[in-house]
Structures are given as C-alpha cells and as structure tokens.
Amino acid sequence: MLFILFIILLLCVRNITSLDILAPGESIRDGETLVSNEGIFEVGFFSPGTSKNRYLGIWYKNVSPFTVVWVANRETSLQNNSGVLKVNEKGVLAILNGSNRTIWSSNISYKEINNPVAQLLDSGNLVVKNGQDREEDNFLWQSFDYPCDTFLPGMKLGRNLVTGQERTLSSWKNEDDPAKGEYSIKIDLRGYPQYFGFKGSIITYRAGSWNGKAFTGYPIHQLPEKYTYEFVFNEKEVYYEYKPRDKSVFYIYKLTPLGFGQRYVWTSETGSRKVIPTGGADPCENYALCGANSICNMDGNVPKCECLKGYAPIFPQQWNMSYWSSGCDPRNKPKCKNGITDGFFRYTNMKLPDTSLSWFSTTMNTEECQKSCLKNCSCTAYASLDIRSGGSGCQHWFGDMIDMRTFSKGGQDLYIRVPALELGHLSVSGNGNKKKIIGITIGAILFTLIMWSFIVILKKLGVARACYRKHYQNILRKEEIDLPTFDFAILAKATGNFSSSNKLGEGGFGPVYKGILINGQELAVKRLSKNSRQGLEEFKNEVLLITKLQHRNLVKLLGCCIRGEEIMLIYEYMPNRSLDYFIFDESKRKLLNWLKRFKIIGGIARGLLYLHQDSRLRIIHRDLKTSNILLDANLDSKISDFGLARTLLGDQTEANTNKVSGTYGYMPPEYAVRGCFSIKSDVFSFGVIVLEIVSGKKIREFSDPEHCHNLLGHAWRLWSEGRQLELLDEVLRERSTPSEVMRCIQVGLLCVQQKPGDRPDMSSVVLMLNGDKLLPKPKVPAFYIETDGIPENDTLLAKCTLFSPEEVSNTILEAR
Numbered sequence: 001m002l003f004i005l006f007i008i009l010l011l012c013v014r015n016i017t018s019l020d021i022l023a024p025g026e027s028i029r030d031g032e033t034l035v036s037n038e039g040i041f042e043v044g045f046f047s048p049g050t051s052k053n054r055y056l057g058i059w060y061k062n063v064s065p066f067t068v069v070w071v072a073n074r075e076t077s078l079q080n081n082s083g084v085l086k087v088n089e090k091g092v093l094a095i096l097n098g099s100n101r102t103i104w105s106s107n108i109s110y111k112e113i114n115n116p117v118a119q120l121l122d123s124g125n126l127v128v129k130n131g132q133d134r135e136e137d138n139f140l141w142q143s144f145d146y147p148c149d150t151f152l153p154g155m156k157l158g159r160n161l162v163t164g165q166e167r168t169l170s171s172w173k174n175e176d177d178p179a180k181g182e183y184s185i186k187i188d189l190r191g192y193p194q195y196f197g198f199k200g201s202i203i204t205y206r207a208g209s210w211n212g213k214a215f216t217g218y219p220i221h222q223l224p225e226k227y228t229y230e231f232v233f234n235e236k237e238v239y240y241e242y243k244p245r246d247k248s249v250f251y252i253y254k255l256t257p258l259g260f261g262q263r264y265v266w267t268s269e270t271g272s273r274k275v276i277p278t279g280g281a282d283p284c285e286n287y288a289l290c291g292a293n294s295i296c297n298m299d300g301n302v303p304k305c306e307c308l309k310g311y312a313p314i315f316p317q318q319w320n321m322s323y324w325s326s327g328c329d330p331r332n333k334p335k336c337k338n339g340i341t342d343g344f345f346r347y348t349n350m351k352l353p354d355t356s357l358s359w360f361s362t363t364m365n366t367e368e369c370q371k372s373c374l375k376n377c378s379c380t381a382y383a384s385l386d387i388r389s390g391g392s393g394c395q396h397w398f399g400d401m402i403d404m405r406t407f408s409k410g411g412q413d414l415y416i417r418v419p420a421l422e423l424g425h426l427s428v429s430g431n432g433n434k435k436k437i438i439g440i441t442i443g444a445i446l447f448t449l450i451m452w453s454f455i456v457i458l459k460k461l462g463v464a465r466a467c468y469r470k471h472y473q474n475i476l477r478k479e480e481i482d483l484p485t486f487d488f489a490i491l492a493k494a495t496g497n498f499s500s501s502n503k504l505g506e507g508g509f510g511p512v513y514k515g516i517l518i519n520g521q522e523l524a525v526k527r528l529s530k531n532s533r534q535g536l537e538e539f540k541n542e543v544l545l546i547t548k549l550q551h552r553n554l555v556k557l558l559g560c561c562i563r564g565e566e567i568m569l570i571y572e573y574m575p576n577r578s579l580d581y582f583i584f585d586e587s588k589r590k591l592l593n594w595l596k597r598f599k600i601i602g603g604i605a606r607g608l609l610y611l612h613q614d615s616r617l618r619i620i621h622r623d624l625k626t627s628n629i630l631l632d633a634n635l636d637s638k639i640s641d642f643g644l645a646r647t648l649l650g651d652q653t654e655a656n657t658n659k660v661s662g663t664y665g666y667m668p669p670e671y672a673v674r675g676c677f678s679i680k681s682d683v684f685s686f687g688v689i690v691l692e693i694v695s696g697k698k699i700r701e702f703s704d705p706e707h708c709h710n711l712l713g714h715a716w717r718l719w720s721e722g723r724q725l726e727l728l729d730e731v732l733r734e735r736s737t738p739s740e741v742m743r744c745i746q747v748g749l750l751c752v753q754q755k756p757g758d759r760p761d762m763s764s765v766v767l768m769l770n771g772d773k774l775l776p777k778p779k780v781p782a783f784y785i786e787t788d789g790i791p792e793n794d795t796l797l798a799k800c801t802l803f804s805p806e807e808v809s810n811t812i813l814e815a816r
C-alpha cells in the first residue's frame with residue numbers, strides 16, 4: 001500500500017518537471033528533462049565540469065557523482081540556457097538555440113513515418129519511433145547508434161555490415177569539453193575482427209579477437225561476473241555487447257580523456273558510483289611492445305620480452321639492453337618440404353597475435369587446423385577460433401606475429417611452427433644437415449650483420465624509424481614505457497670490470513665509472529654503495545619517477561641495473577666533468593670566460609627551478625655543489641645526483657633513520673644545525689655556487705684574514721661598500737659585463753640569507769638574473785664569519801624531526 005502511494009507520489013512529482021514522451025509540438029527547455037520509464041535515466045541540458053556551456057545529455061538520475069553517458073551536441077555547444085529540444089513530424093530530433101537556429105539534429109534513414117515520438121528507454125537509449133509501433137526495437141533513430149565515451153549495457157560496439165554504420169567509443173577532449181578527444185576504441189575487420197584502442201590514428205593497445213569466452217587480450221577472469229558478454233559475427237553485423245544478469249547492479253565503461261578505460265559500478269541501493277580498480281598500468285598492454293615474434297611477460301612490475309621458440313633477436317645487443325621493438329626472426333628458417341621437418345610448439349595462457357593478417361575458418365577442427373598449417377609453408381602458427389568445449393574453428397598466421405603476451409592465468413593455447421631440430425628431434429639431423437646448419441647459421445649471422453649496418457646507416461639518415469613504423473604498425477615508442485634495465489655483464493665489459501682506470505670519481509653514494517658500449521656509446525655508471533639504500537621496490541619506483549624528469553639542465557638517467565643486492569645507475573656521460581674541475585683550476589679556469597659562466601649560472605637556475613616547481617615531482621636536491629654540476633661538450637651545465645638524496649638516505653618520517661647529509665659550506669643554517677630542509681635550502685646552496693663561480697674561490701678554502709670573513713662575509717662586505725666588482729675572478733677582470741656581474745653577486749647574496757623566508761625562490765631567481773629591474777637589498781648573510789671546529793670530512797649528519805607545514809607541502813617526495 002505504502003509502496004503504491006510512493007509510486008503515485010513519484011509519478012506526480014515527475015509530471016511537474018519532466019516528460020515521459022516527447023511528441024511533435026512539444027519541447028524540452030533547459031531545466032526540464034525527459035525521464036525513462038523506471039526513472040533510471042534522464043535527458044536534459046547540463047554543463048560538464050567547470051564549463052559554462054550547455055549540452056544536451058543523458059545521465060543516470062539517481063547516482064552520485066553526476067554521471068553523463070551520452071552527449072548529443074558534443075561538437076556544438078550552447079552558450080546559454082536558451083536551448084530547446086524538439087522532435088518534428090518527420091521524426092527528426094533537433095536542438096534549437098535562443099534564436100531558433102538548429103545547432104544539432106538527428107538524421108534518419110528514410111522509413112515509413114507515422115506520428116513519431118521521442119522516448120528515453122531504461123537502457124539509457126534515446127530513441128525516436130512511430131507512436132503506434134509496439135515492436136521492441138524498430139526505431140527510426142537511436143542514440144545507441146552514436147556512442148560517445150561510455151559503453152552501456154545493451155549497446156553494440158562494432159559495425160553493421162549492411163549499412164556500413166560503425167559504432168565506436170571516443171573519449172571527451174577533457175572533463176569540461178565532451179567534443180571528440182584523441183582516444184577511441186574501434187573494431188578492425190581485417191583478418192578476424194579485433195578491437196583496438198587508438199590515440200589519433202596510432203594503435204595504442206589491442207583487446208584483440210573474441211575466443212568465445214572473452215577477448216584474447218582480456219581473459220574472462222578480468223571481466224565482472226555479474227554480466228554476460230556476447231560477440232556476434234555474421235553476414236549482417238559484427239558487434240560486442242554486455243548485459244546485466246541482475247538489473248539492480250549498474251556497470252559502465254568509460255574511455256577517459258587521458259585514454260584509460262575506466263569501469264564504474266554501483267547498485268540501486270547505494271546509488272554511489274565506485275571505480276573498479278584495474279591495478280597498475282601493465283606495460284605488456286602496449287601494442288607490439290616486444291616487436292615481432294616475441295612474447296611479453298610481466299616479471300614483477302617490469303615487462304620482459306622473449307623470442308618465440310626457434311626465433312632469435314634481430315639485434316641481440318639492443319635486445320640485451322631491453323630495446324625490444326626490433327623483435328625476433330626465425331633462427332633456422334625451416335626448409336619447408338610440405339612440413340615434414342617441422343613440428344609445433346605449444347604455448348599456454350597466451351594472448352594470441354594480431355589477427356589483422358591472419359586467416360580463419362569456423363568449420364575446421366583442431367586436427368585439420370594443424371594439418372593444413374603444416375602443409376602451407378608460409379603458415380607460422382595456428383590456434384582455435386573458439387576455446388569453449390575443447391576448441392573449435394581454426395586460425396592461421398603467416399609471417400610475423402605481433403603483440404603476444406602471457407598471462408599468469410587465463411589466456412589460450414597457441415601453436416608455433418618450429419623446425420624439428422628446435423624441438424629436440426635430433427634424429428632428423430645427420431652429418432649433412434649439420435653442415436647445412438652451420439651454413440645457415442653463418443648465413444644468418446652475415447645477414448644480421450649486413451642488416452645491422454644497413455639499419456645503422458638508415459638510422460643516420462633518419463629513415464629507420466619510418467621503416468620500423470611501417471613494418472610493425474605503430475609500435476609504441478620504447479621511451480614512453482619505462483627505464484631500460486642494463487645487463488650486468490654488459491656494464492662490466494663496458495667499464496673494464498669497473499677498473500680503477502675507468503673511475504671518474506666518488507660521488508656521495510658510491511663510485512662512478514666511465515663505460516663504453518660495443519656500439520661506441522659512452523656512459524657513466526654509478527655503483528651505489530650497499531649501506532645507502534632502502535627497499536628494492538621503493539627504490540625502483542623512485543628511479544622510475546626520476547626518469548620522468550627531463551630537462552636540458554639535468555643529467556639524463558639512461559637506465560639502471562639491479563643485480564642481486566647491488567644497484568647501478570647509468571647516466572649520460574659528460575666529457576667535461578664537473579664545474580669544480582674548471583673554476584678552481586689554475587689553467588682551466590681561463591676556459592670559462594664571463595659569458596660562459598653567466599650561462600652556466602642561468603642553466604643551474606633553470607634546472608633547479610624545474611626540480612622545485614615545474615616537474616611533476618617537486619624534488620629537493622639537498623646536495624647541490626660545484627662537483628655536482630656537470631659540464632657537457634659545450635660547457636653547458638647539468639645538475640646531477642638530483643632526487644636521490646632522499647631515496648638513498650632513508651625515510652624522513654622515521655626517527656632512527658633520520659639522517660641527512662650535505663656538504664659543509666653549501667648547507668644553510670637551518671639544515672646544518674637542525675637538519676631541516678626545504679626548497680629554500682637548495683636556494684642557499686645555489687647562492688654559494690654563484691659566488692664561487694663569480695669569484696673562482698672555494699667556499700671552504702677562502703678566508704679573509706683581516707676580517708675573519710669567509711667567502712660569504714667577504715662578498716657581503718665588498719657589496720655593502722660598493723666594491724662588489726672586486727670579488728670577480730682576476731682572470732675575468734678584463735672582459736666581463738659589470739652589470740651582469742653585479743646582478744649575479746646580489747642574487748647570490750640574496751640566496752644565502754640567514755632566514756629561509758628572506759631567500760627568493762628559484763622562479764624569482766631566474767627572473768632576477770635575466771631582468772633589469774632593481775633587486776631587493778640583501779641583509780647580512782648566514783655563516784659569514786669563518787667558523788672553527790667544523791668537522792674535516794665532507795659530510796655532516798644531523799637529525800631533524802621538525803618540519804614546518806610550509807616545508808612539508810613544498811615537496812611531495814619528502815612528505816611521504
């Protein structure tokens with residue numbers, strides 16, 4: 001009884017604000033809605049995100065947060081609330097703006113029209129149909145034919161083979177703009193139909209073909225159980241759809257503006273939308289990550305590529321450095337005599353290769369499938385089409401196989417054609433065969449060498465990349481994926497077994513060696529000392545983050561190598577070593593004229609600004625000093641050792657591992673005394689470096705006997721007496737730009753102020769160095785008097801348990 005009352009009440013309420021059906025002559029204005037029968041969906045005008053523009057959309061009525069599933073005028077927004085939705089006598093839906101101009105309309109294929117009406121169904125499908133029509137799905141027009149970014153239960157993603165109409169998913173531009181964005185999911189009908197994810201026209205991933213239970217790239221256990229999944233492929237249409245088993249559970253799939261597929265779920269009880277966690281990004285999902293004829297598998301968090309049995313890397317050295325995209329090719333090309341000498345190797349738990357160039361038959365059984373593959377010498381693999389009930393149907397691949405991976409569970413069987421030799425059937429190989437094999441091997445090596453030099457030449461010409469792309473169809477570029485891991489043996493060889501003659505120096509965290517790879521590339525290999533490390537996992541994550549830092553004033557990390565307990569970092573090699581090697585050297589200092597020095601100062605400032613503010617990570621260097629500023633072949637500056645300080649010295653939130661290190665002279669008072677640091681500690685170190693570069697004097701060695709001042713005090717005294725140009729390195733006195741010199745000294749003094757709050761941040765520093773406005777006046781710097789009793793060794797350890805909120809919020813890395 002109560003229930004019925006409730007329903008009546010509900011109906012009454014709805015009648016006031018919303019319509020059930022829209023007929024010609026009626027209209028829906030901004031603020032009004034059309035509601036589906038059971039009140040699950042409504043259609044009306046809305047503004048996405050923070051935008052003020054109005055769009056006609058369909059959304060779930062009773063779920064939070066607000067969830068739009070379809071937008072009509074996604075490319076043509078309304079500027080204000082004057083929009084109206086109408087349907088005319090011809091069954092055309094139209095959105096009119098305030099001046100009765102049609103800004104969007106549905107177009108319909110000609111059908112018999114008879115009192116058309118528009119209605120929103122409880123599936124979220126907005127349809128136009130003949131008023132008297134009682135048939136279930138005889139629509140003149142339906143929004144399900146024009147999906148936006150949301151894949152709803154009952155929607156058919158695919159293609160109508162009769163009309164050619166294609167239903168694809170496409171992301172929004174961003175949260176505020178539903179216009180078509182970069183990403184899409186489409187069906188590809190070549191070979192056996194497959195679903196691909198695209199960024200523009202580039203394939204980013206492949207869900208692949210349907211195997212009767214699931215997509216080959218997404219095994220059944222990865223799909224929610226509360227739904228049934230169906231893939232239909234006949235003469236009329238190809239599509240994929242899913243339907244709920246239980247109508248009170250809602251589940252949708254959205255392609256987000258950033259290109260991720262996101263699944264959401266909620267129930268009619270809770271009405272609160274939850275994201276289904278999909279786990280971390282799985283690099284093996286990147287299309288063709290491993291190149292041709294090679295299988296991707298996840299080794300912890302790291303992808304690893306492995307050639308198929310009987311195949312070998314085309315470029316073994318690249319392969320050993322985890323550059324996999326060139327792929328593998330057959331080791332002993334089978335000498336095909338109707339397949340007598342060949343067999344098949346079975347892989348289990350596989351994602352099948354790209355089927356766009358494969359052949360299939362729905363009638364063949366597995367045995368016939370194998371036989372017919374064996375007979376055709378260009379057939380390289382076979383698999384069942386449908387894996388239900390032991391397998392039926394057949395597909396063959398010819399030539400290269402692309403985009404395979406293994407799953408820890410799920411997946412399917414793939415049979416690769418392999419010469420019997422590779423399968424271990426030694427009976428086939430006699431003496432004569434051995435000779436042949438040697439011949440073939442030498443041939444293969446020669447071929448590889450020739451191809452390799454060919455590629456090197458092509459690469460020089462910039463052609464190789466185009467070739468690769470053509471060959472492997474838009475392989476996702478390696479750099480975007482993760483940090484290459486280097487093989488220990490390769491590094492040992494490159495550095496002459498870490499010989500002392502190759503030692504470049506000893507950094508804070510371990511020795512650094514120069515290495516040369518066989519291809520001539522030079523590297524700097526840092527072996528981290530064992531006692532300066534935290535957990536391996538955390539370390540890996542940290543390094544992965546740091547590889548994302550890209551700036552021309554930061555030394556580039558090329559890769560890492562983890563061997564048992566030991567970790568090595570591989571950096572680009574800097575032929576001109578470090579800044580201290582130049583400015584404090586009697587003869588080399590002359591090579592750095594004022595112009596160069598000014599450029600170096602600017603470079604350090606920009607690199608530091610990037611670390612502090614522009615990079616997504618916000619990193620405090622904590623050990624900035626002249627020996628950490630490296631110089632490239634042009635004597636341009638690059639900061640090294642950034643971001644590792646925290647990684648290597650433990651978690652700041654724990655008191656017992658609470659040690660921080662720095663170098664005396666470059667440390668500001670709050671750090672040296674209390675061990676507290678913020679981005680302003682780096683600013684202090686920067687100031688010291690600037691004064692060192694200008695004066696050519698070492699902070700730790702300079703002392704002014706008359707006043708007992710150190711370099712900072714000396715600079716301050718000269719500046720306050722208006723004699724700051726006297727600080728300039730003698731070798732520069734003749735040729736310099738006095739205004740720039742004075743500016744640098746003043747900026748340097750501002751950076752070494754006692755209180756962190758008095759020091760400028762790096763963005764102001766960059767502006768101050770380049771601008772010509774008046775600079776603030778520095779006060780007396782910190783540590784200006786020569787201090788006795790400072791420990792002789794380079795590092796000083798302190799404890800810090802104090803962080804001001806400002807300091808904590810200044811860095812994400814530190815705050816964790």
Ligand SMILES: *[C@@H]1O[C@H](CO)[C@@H](O)[C@H](O)[C@H]1NC(C)=O
Nearest residue numbers: 079080081082083097098099
């Ligand atoms: C919408 O904008 C037009 C002109 O831009 C204006 O004439 C009209 O009054 C506006 N309507 C509303 C409801 O704000």
Ligand SMILES: *[C@@H]1O[C@H](CO)[C@@H](O)[C@H](O)[C@H]1NC(C)=O
Nearest residue numbers: 079080082097098099100101
């Ligand atoms: C309606 O659209 C037309 C054409 O796009 C435009 O010129 C006009 O200003 C719009 N009117 C309103 C009220 O937005």
Ligand SMILES: *[C@@H]1O[C@H](CO)[C@@H](O)[C@H](O)[C@H]1NC(C)=O
Nearest residue numbers: 027084096097098099100101
């Ligand atoms: C738009 O059309 C409606 C109905 O046809 C009419 O009442 C209204 O005055 C028109 N508005 C404009 C700006 O032409």
Ligand SMILES: *[C@@H]1O[C@H](CO)[C@@H](O)[C@H](O)[C@H]1NC(C)=O
Nearest residue numbers: 105106107108109110163165
């Ligand atoms: C609808 O319009 C679009 C573009 O205006 C056109 O490409 C498409 O073929 C039309 N569809 C039908 C069914 O008329």
Ligand SMILES: *[C@@H]1O[C@H](CO)[C@@H](O)[C@H](O)[C@H]1NC(C)=O
Nearest residue numbers: 315316317319320487489490
């Ligand atoms: C690649 O590494 C493997 C094992 O680490 C080694 O056996 C092989 O010789 C290496 N190949 C090259 C070309 O360095």
Ligand SMILES: *[C@@H]1O[C@H](CO)[C@@H](O)[C@H](O)[C@H]1NC(C)=O
Nearest residue numbers: 359375376377378379396398
């Ligand atoms: C092998 O298969 C390919 C691709 O289907 C076909 O073009 C070729 O004719 C076949 N060769 C033989 C000998 O059957």
